[in-house]
Amino acid sequence: MVDNPAGRAEARPSTSIESTERTEMHSSIGIDSKRRGDIVYFVAGERSGDNHGAALLKALRARAPTMQFLGRGGPRMRAIANGKFRDWIDETAVVGLWEVIRRYPFFRKQFQATISEIDAARPSAVVLIDYPGFNLRLAHALRGKFSELKIIYYISPQVWAWNRRRVLQMARSIDLMLCIFPFEPELYEESGLRAIFVGHPMTSVIPRENATPARSEGSGDETLKKTSPHPSSSLRSARDDNLIGLFPGSREREVKKIFPIMREAAAELGHENPDLGFAVSAASEPLAELIRADLYGKHATGKFFIVRGEARSLMAKVNVGMVASGTATLEAALSQLPFVLIYRVAWLTYVAARLVVKIKYLGMPNVLADREIVPEFIQHKAN
Amino acid sequence: MLADFAAVAQKLGRGEAGENAADAIITELRRAG
Numbered sequence: 001m002v003d004n005p006a007g008r009a010e011a012r013p014s015t016s017i018e019s020t021e022r023t024e025m026h027s028s029i030g031i032d033s034k035r036r037g038d039i040v041y042f043v044a045g046e047r048s049g050d051n052h053g054a055a056l057l058k059a060l061r062a063r064a065p066t067m068q069f070l071g072r073g074g075p076r077m078r079a080i081a082n083g084k085f086r087d088w089i090d091e092t093a094v095v096g097l098w099e100v101i102r103r104y105p106f107f108r109k110q111f112q113a114t115i116s117e118i119d120a121a122r123p124s125a126v127v128l129i130d131y132p133g134f135n136l137r138l139a140h141a142l143r144g145k146f147s148e149l150k151i152i153y154y155i156s157p158q159v160w161a162w163n164r165r166r167v168l169q170m171a172r173s174i175d176l177m178l179c180i181f182p183f184e185p186e187l188y189e190e191s192g193l194r195a196i197f198v199g200h201p202m203t204s205v206i207p208r209e210n211a212t213p214a215r216s217e218g219s220g221d222e223t224l225k226k227t228s229p230h231p232s233s234s235l236r237s238a239r240d241d242n243l244i245g246l247f248p249g250s251r252e253r254e255v256k257k258i259f260p261i262m263r264e265a266a267a268e269l270g271h272e273n274p275d276l277g278f279a280v281s282a283a284s285e286p287l288a289e290l291i292r293a294d295l296y297g298k299h300a301t302g303k304f305f306i307v308r309g310e311a312r313s314l315m316a317k318v319n320v321g322m323v324a325s326g327t328a329t330l331e332a333a334l335s336q337l338p339f340v341l342i343y344r345v346a347w348l349t350y351v352a353a354r355l356v357v358k359i360k361y362l363g364m365p366n367v368l369a370d371r372e373i374v375p376e377f378i379q380h381k382a383n
Numbered sequence: 384m385l386a387d388f389a390a391v392a393q394k395l396g397r398g399e400a401g402e403n404a405a406d407a408i409i410t411e412l413r414r415a416g
Contacts, residue, residue, distance in 0.1 A: 040408070055401030056408075063409055124412055150415050154404050176411050178404045182394050198403035199396025333388040334395075365391050373387035 042071035045131035050074025245318030
């Protein structure tokens with residue numbers, strides 16, 4: 001780890017009055033002479049980040065009751081933080097590059113306001129939660145202004161998959177990366193960025209028995225055998241044998257590209273087995289509309305029904321699935337749902353991605369297993 | 384496939400990401416002090 005990589009700005013000098021005031025505010029956590037050790041500033045910009053952030057704040061509150069939480073996040077974080085914590089999630093939710101460009105002035109203003117708030121609060125640390133488009137730029141800007149500020153990043157961005165040089169840039173700005181995949185610390189530390197694996201937050205929200213490791217007979221762990229059911233037992237008993245789940249993604253362009261492939265495959269399966277039904281997961285009403293439009297007038301569409309916004313519970317009900325790449329592949333694996341991965345993008349995007357992506361597999365279960373435990377049907381193989 | 388999924392789940396921890404992250408942050412703040 002490089003604690004103070006070359007190129008960082010010098011600490012801003014403070015007056016003796018400021019130092020005295022801050023010393024009086026120091027808590028038992030431990031502090032330096034310039035920053036307030038009882039204040040931590042957080043930035044989360046998405047619903048998922050608000051959920052992860054709320055769990056983090058709750059755990060911090062239990063460990064350091066005098067710690068003050070400032071920053072920006074969602075309603076769950078704000079409820080725990082109280083005081084000067086801004087709920088800005090509804091303003092920051094954007095989908096697609098065009099919307100980001102259209103709202104650039106808004107984000108620029110929020111970016112500067114965040115820096116000003118941090119400057120005024122003088123926290124001992126800033127914790128950036130996911131939201132890499134905003135937070136990585138913020139880390140860079142903060143490091144340029146406040147060399148002594150601890151910058152911690154929670155929910156490691158997966159930039160190692162496509163741009164290792166970006167990790168080098170991150171190492172110059174960030175003090176500690178809290179990783180959610182076990183292989184990530186090594187990748188970050190190669191670039192001099194100290195990193196710790198803390199576990200994946202999804203294991204907190206998917207029923208515990210799903211994440212219990214399968215133990216072979218004679219493993220010697222009798223306690224585990226007695227207290228933990230086989231992962232497939234309780235969950236799989238609740239499934240509908242004749243129901244197949246289609247999870248075509250959470251973005252419009254994904255659904256447009258991938259759902260027709262899933263629909264055709266489902267129709268063939270339905271032709272072979274007339275008892276089968278197909279539950280299509282739609283992340284939002286606009287996506288449900290897209291799916292309805294695709295199904296309209298097609299053969300055997302009576303076998304399809306759309307389930308809006310309930311992907312996780314749907315994964316617990318269907319017998320097998322077809323899943324577009326993304327977080328859903330991990331959700332499916334943790335839900336013990338057998339599935340195939342289907343993904344297709346525009347050819348230009350595919351060619352560009354092949355040039356920069358450094359990983360063998362697209363599905364995170366396969367990346368974690370380092371072999372193809374889930375069949376991947378990508379681009380020309382998805383037909 | 385299900386046994387493979389269980390092995391993947393085991394690699395991801397035991398639902399304590401928030402707690403572990405909090406411990407790491409507290410340690411980092413103490414280290415700074």
